[in-house]
Amino acid sequence: MTQYNILLDPSKMPDAWYNIIPDLPVPFPPPLHPATHQPVNPSDLAVLFPPGLIEQEASGQSVISIPGEVMDVYRLYRPTPLRRAVRLEKALGTPAKIYYKNESVSPSGSHKLNTAVAQAYYNKVAGINELTTETGAGQWGTALSIACAFFKMKCTVYMVRVSYEQKPYRRSVMQTYGARVLSSPSKETEFGKKILAEQPDTTGSLGIAISEAIEDAAKSGGAKKYSLGSVLNHVLLHQTIIGEEAKMQMESVGAYPDVVIGCCGGGSNFAGLSFPFAKDKLRQGRKIDFIGVEPAACPTLTRGLYAYDFGDTGMMTPLLKQYTLGHNFIPSGIHAGGLRYHGIATLLAVLVREKVMRAVACLQTPCFEAAVTFARAEGIVPAPETAHAIRVVVDEALKCKETGEKKTILFNFSGHGHFDMGAYDAYFSGKLEDYVLEQSVIDAAEECIPKVAN
Numbered sequence: 001m002t003q004y005n006i007l008l009d010p011s012k013m014p015d016a017w018y019n020i021i022p023d024l025p026v027p028f029p030p031p032l033h034p035a036t037h038q039p040v041n042p043s044d045l046a047v048l049f050p051p052g053l054i055e056q057e058a059s060g061q062s063v064i065s066i067p068g069e070v071m072d073v074y075r076l077y078r079p080t081p082l083r084r085a086v087r088l089e090k091a092l093g094t095p096a097k098i099y100y101k102n103e104s105v106s107p108s109g110s111h112k113l114n115t116a117v118a119q120a121y122y123n124k125v126a127g128i129n130e131l132t133t134e135t136g137a138g139q140w141g142t143a144l145s146i147a148c149a150f151f152k153m154k155c156t157v158y159m160v161r162v163s164y165e166q167k168p169y170r171r172s173v174m175q176t177y178g179a180r181v182l183s184s185p186s187k188e189t190e191f192g193k194k195i196l197a198e199q200p201d202t203t204g205s206l207g208i209a210i211s212e213a214i215e216d217a218a219k220s221g222g223a224k225k226y227s228l229g230s231v232l233n234h235v236l237l238h239q240t241i242i243g244e245e246a247k248m249q250m251e252s253v254g255a256y257p258d259v260v261i262g263c264c265g266g267g268s269n270f271a272g273l274s275f276p277f278a279k280d281k282l283r284q285g286r287k288i289d290f291i292g293v294e295p296a297a298c299p300t301l302t303r304g305l306y307a308y309d310f311g312d313t314g315m316m317t318p319l320l321k322q323y324t325l326g327h328n329f330i331p332s333g334i335h336a337g338g339l340r341y342h343g344i345a346t347l348l349a350v351l352v353r354e355k356v357m358r359a360v361a362c363l364q365t366p367c368f369e370a371a372v373t374f375a376r377a378e379g380i381v382p383a384p385e386t387a388h389a390i391r392v393v394v395d396e397a398l399k400c401k402e403t404g405e406k407k408t409i410l411f412n413f414s415g416h417g418h419f420d421m422g423a424y425d426a427y428f429s430g431k432l433e434d435y436v437l438e439q440s441v442i443d444a445a446e447e448c449i450p451k452v453a454n
C-alpha cells in the first residue's frame, strides 16, 4: 500500500546540520570589506553577529551538531511530515511520483523558524538580549518573534511598508509574541529618515528594511545584534535539517529524488531541502536535477549579474558574491513578498554558476493556478512563495505525462498561505498583474554595482 504520510520517529531526528562549503566544486568566494575589497575579518562581523554564528559562517566542517536547547524547540514541530502527493499526481494524471516536505506545520507557518531558533540561541548564549531584523511578507519577522519569546529576548522588526499596510494581521501575530513592529522606512533610523525625505511615497523594500535593522544594531553599543532570515551561510546551514530529515524519510519508503525543487527568495528553503542531496551529486556524481524557482518580476538567478554587490540598499553589509539585480532594486508588488529580494545566497549562486543546480522564472498568475490545483488535491493552501515551487513541480509532472517517465519529484512546501488570502482574492477576481522585469532595470543595475575585480 502506498504510504501517503511519511513520518520520522522523533528519536531519529537528525542532530546535526550539513555544511556544503567543503564540498563546493570551487573555493567559496568570501565576503569582502566594502572599503578595502579584502575578505572581511571575523571581527568585522562582531558588531552584528554573535561568535557562534560568525564561526558557522566560515566553517570548514561538513557536520555541525545542533545544540540541545535548539533541538528542544525543534521537537515542538519537527520532524515535519514528508507527504506523497498522490492526490495531486491523480489530478494531473502523471506517472511521476511527487513528494513534498511540509514545513508549513511549524508554529510560524514556514521553514523560517528553523534558523530563527538557532540564531536566537547563539545570541542568547553570547549574552545578547535584543535582536533587530527586517521582514517582507512577515514570515521571517514572525519566526524571529517566536524564537525571541522562547529565549526571553526583545525583538524589533522593520517591516516593509507595503506589507505593513496590506497585512495587519501579520503585524498582530508578531506583537502577540512580544515583538515591536515598525513600518520601514521608519523615522527611527538615519537611513529610514533619509529615504522618507527623498521618497515619501515609497513602498519600501527588503533592502531598505535590512539597512534600518543593521543601523539599529550597529548603533546600539553592543546591546543589540542583527538577525537575517536568509542569504547567509549560517542561515542556509540551519535549514539543512529539512533535507536531512527528508533523506531519511525518502529512504524509509525506498525512494530517491530525480528532481528537487524549491522557490528562491534569498535561497534558504531551497538550500535547506536540496543541499543534503547535492552532497550526493558533488561527492558521488548522483544525477539529480535541482531547480530553484523565482518570480519573473525578480529574476535574480536567471537574469541577474554574477558580481559582488551589497546585501542591502544602504550599502552597510559586506560585499557578497551573488547574482544581483542591484542593491537599490525596488521590486514590483507581486504577492510573493518573500521572493522580492535583489540578490541571492552566495552558496546558491556558486552552485548555479557551476551548473550543479539551475533556475527557472515564473509569472505569478500560473503560480496561483498551480497553487489552487494543489490546494484542491492536497488540502493545504500554499503561500504565494511556495506556489512558485508548485508551478514548476506541476510542469515537470506534466512533462512526465507526455514522455511517460516515472520521475520522482521532491519539493519543499515552504509555508502555508493563511495570511495571504488577499493575494488569492486578487487571483480569483482577475486582478493579478504578471510583471516581467524590464531589461533596462538590469542594465541600470550594472551602474550601481561597486566596481570590484570579479
Ligand SMILES: *Cc1c(COP(=O)(O)O)cnc(C)c1O
Residues within 6 Å of the ligand: 110, 111, 112, 139, 140, 229, 230, 231, 263, 264, 265, 266, 267, 268, 269, 270, 338, 339, 383, 385, 386, 414, 415, 416
Ligand atoms: C521567506 C519565504 C520564502 C523565501 O525565502 P528563502 O530564504 O528563499 O527560503 C519562501 N517561502 C516562504 C513560505 C517564506 O516565508
